[in-house]
Amino acid sequence: MAAEQDAARDRVLAARTAFDAELTGLGASAREAVDIPAKVRRSPAKAVAVVGGIAFLLMRGPQRILRGLRSGLPGRRAPMPKRMLPPEIEKTLDKLGSDGDKVRGTLERDFAAYVNQRQKDRRAVPTVLLLAALRPALSYGARRAMEIITAPSDAR
Secondary structure: OOOHHHHHEEEEEEEHHHHHHHHHHHHHHHHHOOHHEEEEEEEEHHHHHHHHHHHHHHOOOOHHHHHHHHHOOOOOOOOOOOOOOOOOHHHHHHHHHOOHHHHHHHHHHHHHHHHHHHHHHHHHHHHHHHHHHHHHHHHHHHHHHHHHOOOOOOOO
C-alpha cells in the first residue's frame, strides 16, 4: 500500500515539475510576443512592411487604386446631359434670356430673396413653438382666474 502511495506521490511531483516547466515556457513566449522593439531589431524590413501596409489601409489606398482604375477604363461612364432641370424650369430660364451673366444675376437675386424670407420664417418658429407649449398652461390659468373671480365671496 505504501509503495502505491509513494508511486502516486512521485507521479504528482513529476506532473507538477512538468507543469512548472510548461508555465515558465509559456511566460517566456508571452514576453517575447509582446517585445516589439526586439522584433523590429531582428527583422527591420518586416517591421517597415507592416507599418507601410497599415498606413496604406488607413489612407484608403485600395479605394484610391480602384477609383483610378475605373476612371482609366474607356467607355465606362456616360457623358453628363446638357440639361438636367425639369422642363418647367428650363422654360422659365429660357424666358429670362440668353445672356448667361444676366440670368445668373437674376437667379442669385431671387435666391437671396428666398433665403432671406426663409430666414424670417425660421426666426418665427421658436415663438410659435413657445406659444404652442404655453397655450395649455395659459388656458388653465385663465380658467382658474375666472373661477376665482366668479365664485361667490363665501366660497373664496
